[in-house]
Amino acid sequence: MTGLDQISADKPSVFHLFSKPLLPATLMLGGGVTLYAVETYITATISPSIVRDIGGLNLLAWVTTLYVAAAVLGSIFVAMRPRGTGLRTVYAAGALIFGLGSLICAVAGSMPIVLIGRAVQGFGAGTLAGLAYAFIRFAYPEPLWRKASTLYAAIWGVSTLFGPTLGGVFSSGSAWRHAFLLLVPLGALMAALAPRLLPRADDDRAHGKTPILQIVMLLAGVLLVSFAGTIEATATKAVLIAAAVVAVVGMLVIERRSDNRLLPSGAVTLAKPVARVYLTMFTLLVVLTSDIYIPYFLQALHGVTPLMSGYLTALVALGWTLAAFFSGTLSGRAAGVAIVVGCIIEAVTTASLAIFLAADNQASALTVLVPAVIGMFMMGFGVGLGWAHLVAKVLKLVENAEQDKASAAISTVQSLGSAFGAALSGVIVNSAGLVQPGGIAGTVSAAHWLYVLMALPGLIAVAASLTLSSPPPRQVR
Known part of the structure; x- marks a missing residue:
């Protein structure tokens, strides 16, 4: 009986994800989720240090807003990638994009450049997080699907605790740049390892065009509601939330009537x-x-x-x-x-x-x-x-x-x-x-x-x- 057969026969455990045949995929997929989660909390912690160092307080809210919106676009890209592109290729691209965004943030001399880097970084992080779920059926036998989701939840929990702590290490002076710079070689390493450690995943998607209108409306909704979360004025915040609801509902109406879908x-x-x-x-x-x-x-x-x-x-x-x-x-x-x-x-x-x-x-x-x-x-x-x-x-x-x-x-x-x-x-x-x-x-x-x-x-x-x-x-x- 092979190791995977034994997993199917035994009562499945989350520790089976770290068995020898599955460990490489677990490290890569869990690593992608870790990058997304930890970077979310680290940057939230060092954002005040960035403002003190290079200014841009009026743009501070967009440090998180653009990251979240770009991450949504990155997760959508997993499903809407060019025809014939395998998931391992997308993983390598996502890791490189994340590393590039981190580099832009590390060398930024002004807040607008930081925002560009955060958008690039968010797209890569969203891609890696989306791939963690997309790879589940290729990387693990079905009894372990829930276990993989459990692992991802654990990663978010640990990141909530340790992300701010790590951010505090880089919160003095210009040390915030090192928090981004350290991620650059990590992104490159993950991109290099993706073809070797991740399983082959054939492109078995149904044919169809990219639902551009639904994507635009969804991103508009995400941007509006994310920005609303940073506004103090209650009336303005309520208007932005209402606009976000309209955008998302409009997307769902179009989605329901269209043959070219963004959602399953x-x-x-x-x-x-x-x-x-x-x-x-x-x-x-x-x-x-x-x-x-x-x-x-x-x-x-x-x-x-x-x-x-x-x-x-x-x-x-x-x-x-x-x-x-x-x-x-x-x-x-x-x-x-x-x-x-x-x-x-x-x-x-x-x-x-x-x-x-x-x-x-x-x-x-x-x-x-x-x-x-x-x-x-x-x-x-x-x-x-x-x-x-x-x-x-x-x-x-x-x-x-x-x-x-x-x-x-x-x-x-x-x-x-x-x-x-x-x-x-x-x-x-x-x-x-x-x-x-x-x-x-x-x-x-x-x-x-x-x-x-x-x-x-x-x-x-x-x-x-x-x-x-x-x-x-x-x-x-």
Whole structure:
């Protein structure tokens, strides 16, 4: 019996991904996700240092916005690449593009040049992240598909904790340039190793033209909502979010009527299970992204130090990671139940923060702080409990010819959910008193309404997940 046969016969474990025949692919695919995730948090940490060194405070918001938008375009490129181009070639190109963007950032003398580098870097990072899902069916036997998704979730969790720490190492003076410069040879090395370590992946996509209009409208939506997340004025933020919604809805309408699709068949029709899977993923991330205000609330309301608030907020990511490993052994109907239970946990614990986190607790009383911390951990735990199973459902519900589209859509949904969640959270807290009247009373009000209202998308996730509790039917290949 071969090693892969043994994996299929035994109860699959995430550690099988690191077995000798699978280790090269795991290192390459996990490495791509790591680059995307860690660079997201490192740059967020060193951005103030960049501004202090070369100026450009008025453009600071675009450092992240352009990176996210370009990453979405990179994930789309995986599915829309030129006909006959193999995934290994795309991986090598993505790694080189990421390295080039890092080099541009490292030598930039002004903020506009940094933004160009971030856009190039984001495209490469999005390509590598999208390939992690696109390669799953070629790199691993089917019993390990959920395990690979679990690994990617763990990488994001670890990156949330260590990314800012690494960024802090490069935050003095012009040291931020080294944070980018170190990535240049890494990108080149990954590009060189791609043809040797990644499995062959034939181009089995269906023929069709590139859906330019849908791509443009989707990118417009991502840019608008990402920029909205950086605006302080509530009215302006709301207008930008509304415009983003119009752009995304318009894209979906065109997608539904067009024969030339950006998304896999059925992805925009709620009667189809794959659409409900994507909806569940989107709403889970919208809710989870409300955690961006947790550090502020911990410091302002509970007397927690800035350093400790950062580590406590990382419990959200830790919850996701631990739940992913916990539920990774589930399959069949148990996996469907895990998705539903995870959605319920996220919605309930998010609502609980409206009570425990939104409290004037300057004395740091543990009777209030501990339940709040548990709620934060369980928010992430709920998402992690079902995320890998949602990814596996996507891969099982679409035909081989649309697997690349389905994989790219996973990364796109992640980016959209996070962007909309951040922007909506900003509108809520600003409208609920964070700035006016401000102070303790305003902050308590902002925290309360944020987690009351952000629990509502969680109810949508619960409703959608209830329709996914049975194992997906196998597609005819």
